[in-house]
Amino acid sequence: MELIRESVLKCLDNFSFDDDKLISELNCIIEEGGSEAYQVIFSVLTHFDLTSDKAEDYWKQIISHRNSISKALGRNINLRTAICDYFCSISKDMTNPIVIEIRVFEEALDSLKYDSLTGLYTRRTFDDMFLRETDRATRYGLELSVLFFDLDDFKKINDTFGHLAGDETLKHVAGIVMGEIRTIDIAVRYGGEEIVVVLPETGKVNALVLGERIRKKVEETKHEYEGQNISVTISGGLATFPIDATDTESLIKNADIAVYRAKEEGKNNIIVFSENKRHYMRVDFITDIQVRVVDSKDDNEVLEATSKDMSTGGILFENNYPIDMNTKVRLRIPTGIAEKPLLVAGTVVRVEKFSSSQYDIGISFLEIDNAVKNELSKCIRKCIGGEKE
Numbered sequence: 001m002e003l004i005r006e007s008v009l010k011c012l013d014n015f016s017f018d019d020d021k022l023i024s025e026l027n028c029i030i031e032e033g034g035s036e037a038y039q040v041i042f043s044v045l046t047h048f049d050l051t052s053d054k055a056e057d058y059w060k061q062i063i064s065h066r067n068s069i070s071k072a073l074g075r076n077i078n079l080r081t082a083i084c085d086y087f088c089s090i091s092k093d094m095t096n097p098i099v100i101e102i103r104v105f106e107e108a109l110d111s112l113k114y115d116s117l118t119g120l121y122t123r124r125t126f127d128d129m130f131l132r133e134t135d136r137a138t139r140y141g142l143e144l145s146v147l148f149f150d151l152d153d154f155k156k157i158n159d160t161f162g163h164l165a166g167d168e169t170l171k172h173v174a175g176i177v178m179g180e181i182r183t184i185d186i187a188v189r190y191g192g193e194e195i196v197v198v199l200p201e202t203g204k205v206n207a208l209v210l211g212e213r214i215r216k217k218v219e220e221t222k223h224e225y226e227g228q229n230i231s232v233t234i235s236g237g238l239a240t241f242p243i244d245a246t247d248t249e250s251l252i253k254n255a256d257i258a259v260y261r262a263k264e265e266g267k268n269n270i271i272v273f274s275e276n277k278r279h280y281m282r283v284d285f286i287t288d289i290q291v292r293v294v295d296s297k298d299d300n301e302v303l304e305a306t307s308k309d310m311s312t313g314g315i316l317f318e319n320n321y322p323i324d325m326n327t328k329v330r331l332r333i334p335t336g337i338a339e340k341p342l343l344v345a346g347t348v349v350r351v352e353k354f355s356s357s358q359y360d361i362g363i364s365f366l367e368i369d370n371a372v373k374n375e376l377s378k379c380i381r382k383c384i385g386g387e388k389e
Contacts, residue, residue, distance in 0.1 A: 004033045004036060005040050005044065007029050008026070008037075008040055009044065011029065012044070022079060029041075030059075036052060038052055038055035038056045038058075038059050039052050039055045041059065042058065045080065045083060058091070061086065061090075062082055062083055062086050065082055065086045065090065066079060069082060069085065113125045115188075117170065117171060117189070118170060118171055119178070120177075120188050121186060121187065122188070122189070123190060126190070129198070130186065130248050134241060134251070138242075138246070142201050143202060143204075143240060143242075144199065144200055144202065144240070145199040145239070146196065146197070146198055146239050147196070147199065147236055147237075147270075148190070148195075148196050148236060148256050148258065149196070149259075150234065150236070150259050151173060151193040152232075152233045152263075152268060154166060154169075154192075157232075161225055161230060165225040165230065166193075168225050169223060169225070170189075173195065173232060173234060174187075174195060176214060176221060177195055177197060177214055180210065180213060181210070184200055185198065185199050186198040196255070204243065207238055207240065208270060208384060214234070214236075215233075218234050233268035235259055235268060235269060235270075235271075236262060237256060237258025237259035237261070237262060237271050237273060238271070239255040239273040240273075259271070265312075265373065266370045266373055269373075269377055282309045282311040283310065283384055284308070285309055285315070285383055286308060287306070287307050287336075288305070288307075289334070290303065290304060290332040291303040291305050291317070291319075291329050292329060293323065293327060293328075293329055294330060294345075305361070306318050310333075311380065312380060313364065314362060314363050318359070318360060319358075319361050320357055321357075322359045323348050323359075323361055324348065325349070326347055327347065327348045328345065329345070329346055329347070329348065330343065331344045331346060335376075335378070335379040336382070337378050338375055342372060342375055344365055344368060344372060345368075346364055346365045347364055348363060349363065
C-alpha cells in the first residue's frame with residue numbers, strides 16, 4: 001500500500017491544476033492497484049479509514065456528484081471541492097472540515113509516523129504495524145522474530161561527550177540497522193536508546209545471524225563526533241513467534257528479558273530468549289575435545305571425547321561411560337579460530353544413556369572471563385554462518 005500511496009501523492013502533485021487528468025490518472029492507479037487503491041486515495045485526500053468496498057462505492061458516487069455539479073454550474077468543479085461537498089452535504093461524514101495544503105498534511109503525518117532524530121518508525125506507528133504482522137503470522141502459520149537492541153553504556157557517552165554526541169551516536173546506530181534490514185522489516189525507536197526490529201517470516205536462526213551482523217558492524221564501524229572517536233557497541237535480545245510467545249506484548253517482553261541477560265553476560269552480544277536456563281542458542285559443534293575430571297583419583301587422566309553441540313553456556317559430548325552428576329571437569333576445546341584450545345571449567349548437569357556403551361554428557365560452564373566468552377561467541381557465530389574466519 002505504501003507504493004500506491006506514493007503514486008497517489010505524485011499524481012496529486014503533477015496534476016493539481018487539471019482535475020480531469022488527475023481523475024484519469026487516479027483511475028489508472030485503481031486499475032493497477034485494485035481495490036486497495038480506493039482506500040489509499042481516501043486516506044490521502046480525507047484521512048478516512050474505509051474498507052475497500054466502501055471506498056469504491058464512495059469514489060463512484062463522488063465522481064458522479066462532481067459531474068452533476070459541474071453540469072449545473074457550467075464549469076468543471078475541483079475534485080477536492082466535490083469530495084468536501086459530498087461528505088458535508090450528502091453523506092455527512094464530515095461536520096467541520098478544514099482546508100490544508102496536502103504537502104503540509106503529509107509532513108504532519110510523517111512527523112507522527114517517523115522519529116525526527118533517527119528516521120525510524122515512532123512507537124505509535126510501530127504498535128499498529130507490529131499487531132498487523134503478528135495477526136498475519138497467526139493467520140498463515142508463519143514465523144516472526146523480534147530483535148531488541150540497546151546501546152551499551154549510552155549514559156557514559158552522554159556524560160563524556162555531551163548529549164548532542166549521544167544523539168549523533170543513536171543516529172549512527174539507527175543508520176546501520178536500516179542499512180542491514182529488508183524493506184519488509186519494521187524498525188522503531190522504541191524508547192531512549194532502544195531500537196526494536198520486527199522480522200516477518202523469519203525464524204530464530206536467520207534472525208540471530210542478522211542480529212550478529214548488525215552487532216558486529218556497530219562494533220567495527222568508526223564513529224566520530226567533532227573529531228573525537230566514540231566507541232559504540234550494542235546488546236541485543238531475540239524472541240520468535242510462536243516459539244517464545246504468541247502475542248505482541250509477550251514477544252517484546254521476552255526479547256527485552258534477553259537484552260538484560262546480554263547485559264549481564266558482559267554486553268556487546270546477542271542473547272536468544274529461552275524459558276529455561278539456556279540463555280544462548282545451541283548449535284551443532286562436532287569436534288574432538290579433552291575432558292579432565294577434577295579431584296579424581298588420577299588427576300592426570302584425560303578423557304578423549306567427541307562434542308555434539310555447544311552454546312556459550314555449555315557443551316554436550318559423547319562418552320563411553322557415565323560421569324557422575326555435579327562432577328567438576330576441565331575441558332580443552334579447539335574452536336578452529338584461536339591457535340590454542342580454550343580451557344574451560346564446568347560441571348556435569350546431564351547424563352543420558354543412548355546406546356549400550358555410549359552416554360551423552362552435558363556440561364554447564366562455570367564462571368568464565370570475558371575473553372573466553374568472546375571466543376565462544378565467535379565460535380557459535382561461525383557455526384551458524386554469522387562470522388567467517
